[in-house]
């Protein structure tokens with residue numbers, strides 16, 4: 293018998309050679325039908341592979357990222373089987389899972405695939421899927437494998453085999469298709485219920501343009517038809533909500549060749565949104581006991597050597613400039629500057645925690661091929677702060693940071709979020725991770741406890757922490773269900789020591805503080821990019837650049853419009869008058885396109901009784917009211933969101 297330890301810590305006994313599928317069946321048949329793979333001692337395995345000694349086991353379903361990629365990798369094999377049936381003689385290079393599906397690089401031997409062929413490939417895949425063929429794992433000697441692919445005349449797989457060591461070569465077979473593959477795979481093809489070929493592209497063999505060009509066929513697949521339909525609808529909606537398209541239409545930001553790639557210019561509407569976000573952040577941080585600081589955009593080489601940015605992070609920094617014989621770098625992070633301010637403040641334990649906040653502008657060298665609208669840029673303004681505290685204060689400070697996140701999620705209507713909690717790996721202490729086993733354990737336990745206590749959904753990812761402490765990446769989903777990584781929090785118990793940061797404790801001894809790096813609103817660039825998609829450009833009234841357009845129905849009422857505008861200013865409402873000599877119908881249509889939340893229509897009746905006729909974006913006529921009532925209504929609406 294062997295002992296199988298499940299994620300809840302319970303231990304069950306099974307016969308030697310039992311599989312994860314056997315374990316699933318012992319729990320429930322329903323679960324077994326959904327098991328795609330399993331994590332055995334931390335490694336992803338076939339659910340049908342015999343386990344021969346004691347092990348920890350996590351069953352993986354569609355709800356796990358590793359479950360999804362196993363389904364997609366298996367779908368790449370299924371697509372290969374379909375392609376081999378449709379295009380005899382086809383040769384295969386590699387076929388991995390990717391973010392939302394899979395691809396396979398293929399050599400069609402002079403034939404071509406075009407989008408008209410996609411349906412044919414999908415139909416063939418579904419036909420083969422319905423056969424519910426098992427994915428069978430076979431261990432091979434290198435000689436046998438070489439013989440197989442030599443007979444098949446497959447130079448690509450022979451090339452892969454060349455780089456593999458004898459003794460750990462495996463084949464996977466399903467239906468009529470056999471592939472050289474490390475696996476793992478799902479139990480059988482019948483679990484793939486919906487498939488879609490997404491696109492084709494050229495791809496040079498091994499990414500080298502001197503090599504032959506192969507065809508890369510992209511696809512995706514799901515366990516339910518409805519999931520595929522939802523995914524395709526989401527892509528369609530995302531196209532309409534693309535932040536680059538909306539950012540142009542709503543005049544939020546632009547790029548200019550003379551300024552340079554990845555360096556966004558914020559237009560007045562974009563700057564207005566930024567002002568609102570910074571006001572929210574500053575008010576929130578003031579109430580939470582933060583102090584604001586300001587730091588220059590560059591510093592001497594030596595500081596980045598102390599921080600470790602040089603040489604480890606040099607590739608991501610702008611090249612240095614030389615002045616007075618000294619090298620200066622644009623800052624890629626605000627931390628080192630804040631550490632210097634902390635050192636100057638020279639606090640005692642009574643002054644801790646010290647919380648230093650700055651909307652700091654950082655510069656990062658992203659490859660030009662990586663630049664993408666506001667999502668990947670070279671200049672970024674970060675909602676940054678560093679909290680310096682004692683070990684005893686850490687849990688409370690970390691909890692307060694989480695509360696701030698939750699407050700923001702509510703304000704922005706972010707309903708789905710998860711914190712990815714990356715921890716260290718004890719075997720790699722002193723190599724990948726700073727050698728402080730007790731501090732690692734203590735801070736990780738505290739972080740985990742806070743996440744549990746605050747009821748925040750989180751996933752724990754071992755062996756992905758930062759060098760100097762555990763890390764929390766905050767993933768959010770926009771209103772249409774697309775995932776964004778917004779911000780990263782880090783616990784840092786190594787760098788403060790490198791900077792010689794200390795405080796005097798109650799016994800008058802010098803101690804090193806722990807530092808929490810946090811940026812709940814991420815960068816303006818990524819966050820506004822996210823919000824554009826999230827709101828489809830319909831910003832809520834507190835955040836929208838122009839809250840009200842005043843539309844006089846003819847020039848006769850322009851004077852009354854000016855009076856209304858000055859009264860609205862009194863209520864801190866951002867408004868403007870459309871004084872164009874246009875028909876009111878056209879003015880309304882133009883304003884609708886700008887997604888302005890409120891329009892006030894002014895004519896004879898309104899001028900006579902000091903009122904405004906209100907139209908709401910997307911909802912139409914809201915009737916007439918006094919200017920005061922309207923001003924109060926907007927103020928209440930904003931208060932309802934911001935508190």
Ligand SMILES: [Zn+2]
Pocket residue numbers: 365369387471472473474475
């Ligand atoms: Zn494979």
Ligand SMILES: [Zn+2]
Pocket residue numbers: 625626627678809810
């Ligand atoms: Zn930092």
